[in-house]
Amino acid sequence: MSDLEALRKQVNYDQTFDCVQCGYCLPVCPTYETMKRETHSPRGRINLVKMAGEGKIKIADLKEPIEKCLGCMACTTICPTNVQYGRILEGAKEAIEQHEVKSGFQRKTEQFLFDRVFPSSRWMGTLGNAAWLYQKSGMRKLAQVTYLTSASPLNVSRFEKAVPDQPGPLERSLRKHRVRPDYKLRMTVAFFTGCVMDGVFFDTNQNTMELLRLSGAEVVVPRNQTCCGALHSHAGKSSSAEELAIRNMEAFDLEEIDYIVNNAGGCGAKMTEYPHLFERGTYWHEQAKDFSEKVRDISEVLVELDGLEFTEPVELTITYQPSCHMTHVQRVSEPPLLLLNQVRGLKLRPLKRPDFCCGSAGIYNLVNYDESMKILDVKMDDVKEKRPDAVITTNPGCLIQMRVGIERTGLEKKMEAMHLVDLLMEAGPVPK
Ligand code: SF4
Ligand code: SF4
Structure with a gap:
């Protein structure tokens, strides 16, 4: 196979012809709206990939427009010809990653983060514990007063205030790996904890397990599970994403469970897409199909179980910002709204453009901070x-980004951002 043929296979060149250049996707693309350049629109990016596959431009020329894509997939929902933009995008990212010249330090840092930290529950727990110590010991205040936080790499300091108070090491170590309902057992589910969710939003994960248990589900937490691989795919590291998918498929016993439940739109989307990581007809492709069929968002399972009654009125006016990957990849939209409607006292005011990405997009807000904030400002105009x-x-990611948006608009005393699961726990759930 020639180099050009190999590149065409990698970037899914044949699928670029499915785009008929109609432009229906332009009004839904956040980066086209904020950057106002055809090269930063879905059809523009598809054209560039096609040109790279024909040798008309270099792979390096793809880097900027492809890296500025959020991967929100809003373009795929609107597309009348069902262009598989996600495949094209991931192929292009992989090609860019392979051809990019990086310093030894950059490669080693990335390797450490992607291969050691994200996939390791021990590492993520350690980071959570370090954050707890930082918050509780007074170091946080000291770092803020002395502006040490602003010395952190990748704009991390700008997101510091959005991180919730962390539970201590003891609380983390007491996590149960199997919980059973008090009354009738209605199903058994495995809980996918996620790397960022478990490291940063441990309490939300605990609430997730409790809601499932109260609804009548036995919940198991497989010990050998690892990161879903979404962050690796976003970074063009497809072979690492494959390895993680295999580790997860080995960790979950599909015979024992009805569903694999997650509470993070990005992780759920990645796991429903596991079959795309493997060649059709291979052993792992077949395993991935079985695995992905069982993946569900928590909201879907709670609606299906219909086992909760909410006893405490929550007198709040809320708006709902759906996760792009939950909407456009998992195609789950209604269940969160059905659950919100069950909470007494809540007033829901829908956003004008709920499908417009908030600009979080994995680690997009860390590596493309300025562009991400322009997109967030559009979202916050709608929210305000x-x-x-x-x-x-x-x-x-959306939760942290919305907290940053609230802070940017000076509304932190009037408005908060919450995960759906935490709101449901405040509403006094009891078994029906
Ligand atoms: S909507 Fe689909 S077919 Fe039309 S320009 Fe966009 S990607 Fe191409
Ligand atoms: S994935 Fe989102 S940002 Fe990227 S081209 Fe599609 S709509 Fe635009």
Whole structure:
């Protein structure tokens, strides 16, 4: 196979012809709206990939427009010809990653983060514990007063205030790996904890397990599970994503469970896409199909179980910011709204453009901070108009980004951002 043929296979060149250049995707693309350049629109990017596959431009020329894509997939929902933009995007990222010249230090740092930290529950727990120590010991205040936080790499300091108070090491170590309902057992589910969710939003994960248990589900937490691989795919590291998918498929006993439940839109989307990581007809492709069929968002399972009654009124006006990957990849939209409607006292004011990405997109807000904030500002204009007390969402990245948006607009005393699961726990859930 020639180099050009190999590149065409890698970037899914044949699928670029499915785009008929109609432009229906332009109004839904956040980066086209904020950057106002055809090269930063879905069809523009598809064209560039096609040109790279024909040798008309270099792979390096793809880097900027492809890296500025959020991967929100809003373009795929609107596309009349069902262009598989996600495949094209991931192929292009992989090609860019392979051809990019990086310093030894950069490669080693990336290797450490992607191969050691994200996939390791021990590492993520350690980071959570370090954050707890930082918050509790007074170091946080000291770092803020002395502006030490601003010395952190990748704009991390700008997100510091959005991180919730962390539980201590003891609380983390007491996590149960199997919980059973008090009354009738209605199903058995395995809980996918996620790397960022478990490291940063441990309490939300605990609440997730409790809601499932109260609804009548036995919940198991497989010990050998690892990161879903979404962050690796976003970074063009497809072979690492494959390895993680295999580790997860080995960790979950599909015979024992009805569903694999997650509470992070990005992780759920990645796991429903595991079959795309493997060649059709291979052993792992077949395993991935079985695995992905069992993946569900928590909201879907709670609606299906219909086992909760909410006893405490929650007198809040809220708006709901759906996770893009939950909407456009998992195609789950209704269940969170059905659950919110069950909570007494809540007033829901829908956003004008709920499908417009908040700009979080994995680690997009860390590596493309300025562009991410322009997109967030568009989102916050919509949010401010609704004047909610709280913005509800279903993904850790969106949650952090919405908190940053609230802080940017100076509304932190009037508005908060919450995960759907935490709001449901405040509503006094009891078994029906
Ligand atoms: S909507 Fe689909 S077919 Fe039309 S330009 Fe966009 S990607 Fe191409
Ligand atoms: S994935 Fe999102 S940002 Fe990227 S081209 Fe599609 S709509 Fe635009």
